[in-house]
Amino acid sequence: MHDSEAARQDAGAALAKVPAITLGFWILKILATTLGETGGDAVTMSWLGETTPQASAAAWHPGYLIGTAIFAVVFIGFVAAQIRADRFNPWLYWATIIASTTVGTTLADFADRSLGIGYAGGSALLLALLLGSLWLWKRTLGTVAVDSVSSPRAEWFYWITILFSQTLGTALGDWTADSAGLGLGYGGAALVFCSLLALVAGAYFWTNISRTALFWAAFILTRPLGAVVGDFLDKPIDHGGLALSRFGASAVLIAAIAAGIFFLPQRPARAAH
Secondary structure, eight states, X not given: OHHHHHHHHHHHHHHTTSBOOOHHHHHHHHHHHHHHHHHHHIIIIIISOTTSHHHHHOSOOHHHHHHHHHHHHHHHHXXXXXXXXXXXXHHHHHHHHHHHHHHHHXXXXXXXXXXXXXXXXXXXXXXXXXXXXXXXXXXXXXXXXXXXXXXXXXXXXXXXXXXXXXXXXXXXXXXXXXXXXXXXXXXXXXXXXXXXXXXXXXXXXXXXXXXXXXXXXXXXXXXXXXXXXXXXXXXXXXXXXXXXXXXXXXXXXXXXXXXXXXXXXXXXXXXXX
């Protein structure tokens, strides 16, 4: 009896670093993905000048590569801290999520614009990387369920998969909204991704589809939604945006996320997502 109770406590302690999937989780996820878009653009486009006439006319766009390198270092640092942590810390977890979505923004822009493979090519490449990550995770550990993340190796798979999903989401959002892609505009693209998320939610409540599959579908789809909302906030008015300050919008989103972490229930997961 004591051995089984100890085993359950050990399993609970491992899962304590993974947040429960609640409405508050999804609110924070969308805010974080929106911040990833405005924050990534603030560094590469505003600070490193990728939207200046000189940069726009150039064949090579080093700002996206430099921005990706900066945020990749930050992301790796937060992942290492998350793995070393012995229990769930919502501030650390969401900081890592923000780091993943920010580096995802700059990495997708680098693939689309600096490497010149375009939105469709970038989305296809990133989808292949995401599916490959999930396949390798499943083959290596036997499951990709989030509640199974209880070892350093599983955590590395978890965060690498999240990084690919965040990067894919950026590319999908740009491809759907931009005139160089499907050209639906920010409002049209947001409607598409909201509708897809509604279908996932319906499948969760009214079907027996794998909860793990539905979780990853929703996790992936919230990223392009955040991307198009972020672009709507900071892109020029003649491009369909509101032309808000990227740094100002990012500051407001940081404050909103901090308030959400403080006021919304933050508890560790105990059951399969």
